[in-house]
Amino acid sequence: MKPNTVAGLAYRATAVFTALPWPMLRRLGDALAWVWTRLDARESRVARRNLELAYPDLLPSERADLHRRILRGTARQALETLRFWTRPHAANLEQHLRQRHGQDLYDAALKSGRGVIVAAPHFGNWELLNQWLASRGDIAIVYRPPESDVGDAFLQRVRGAENIRQVRAEGPAVRQLFKVLKEGGAVGILPDQQPKAGDGVFAPFFGVQALTMTLVNRLAERTGAIVLFGWCERVGTDLDFALHVEPAPAGMGDPDPQVGAATLNAQVERIARRDPAQYQWTYKRYTLRPSESGEANPYWTARHPH
Numbered sequence: 001m002k003p004n005t006v007a008g009l010a011y012r013a014t015a016v017f018t019a020l021p022w023p024m025l026r027r028l029g030d031a032l033a034w035v036w037t038r039l040d041a042r043e044s045r046v047a048r049r050n051l052e053l054a055y056p057d058l059l060p061s062e063r064a065d066l067h068r069r070i071l072r073g074t075a076r077q078a079l080e081t082l083r084f085w086t087r088p089h090a091a092n093l094e095q096h097l098r099q100r101h102g103q104d105l106y107d108a109a110l111k112s113g114r115g116v117i118v119a120a121p122h123f124g125n126w127e128l129l130n131q132w133l134a135s136r137g138d139i140a141i142v143y144r145p146p147e148s149d150v151g152d153a154f155l156q157r158v159r160g161a162e163n164i165r166q167v168r169a170e171g172p173a174v175r176q177l178f179k180v181l182k183e184g185g186a187v188g189i190l191p192d193q194q195p196k197a198g199d200g201v202f203a204p205f206f207g208v209q210a211l212t213m214t215l216v217n218r219l220a221e222r223t224g225a226i227v228l229f230g231w232c233e234r235v236g237t238d239l240d241f242a243l244h245v246e247p248a249p250a251g252m253g254d255p256d257p258q259v260g261a262a263t264l265n266a267q268v269e270r271i272a273r274r275d276p277a278q279y280q281w282t283y284k285r286y287t288l289r290p291s292e293s294g295e296a297n298p299y300w301t302a303r304h305p306h
Contacts, residue, residue, distance in 0.1 A: 007153035015086040029075035043282040054206035069277035085158035089131040102245030115181030115225035119191040121268045122280035124233040134163040139186040181223040203261035217260025220253035
């Protein structure tokens, strides 16, 4: 079958599954987190290693408690996202976005005609944020396509909306983003993804050097676009969220990529520290190490590859 056909079947199956009452889905998410822990699955191992790197001063009991809360939050976030993807965006925003902080700031930036870059860390539920951004006008969202054609077709379907344009994070992407910003449009970027070697610079993130994208500060410096940080933070257990939009520090548009990357990471870290259990600690943020450091990939050991 063609990828679009398979993706359509997957979408319908997902819609049936997420029609279950949220309390039931929440319990299923908690059960999934328990299985990850019990089997020491990849999600569990990566989160544990990230906490060892980012929170070295925590007592073992404190780190273990945070580890459990992170896995619960990650599993719930996955089910929340499936639910948001299979329901009308307007209904999601009306029913689940309980607080809106900075909405006027975003609207004013969009009306300025200078172009807007929204840096959206992997915190809370960024898919709900995408739906809110699309409700305010056209936006181009940068995404890393899955290796599977079916997976890509599924993302195109579930993220697709009249005002959303998905831009693959590949060679032509930068030119497309420049064009959108020069025309006064909006661009959404997940800024805490590790770029390919040679496509970023190393900057501190939770006290550890992390290869960091320079795309945001390059776009800002060359186009004069307004940079904002945005996230949808979980404020309860029943699909209640608070929108936050804040201006970025001036360093985000600095011509020095090192300054831009350090400023970017500092802001993402500040947001993640609001509630570490809502940050995506199951992502391998530190795999690539500075060449002069002599450090090995921290997610790998001779006996237990992470």
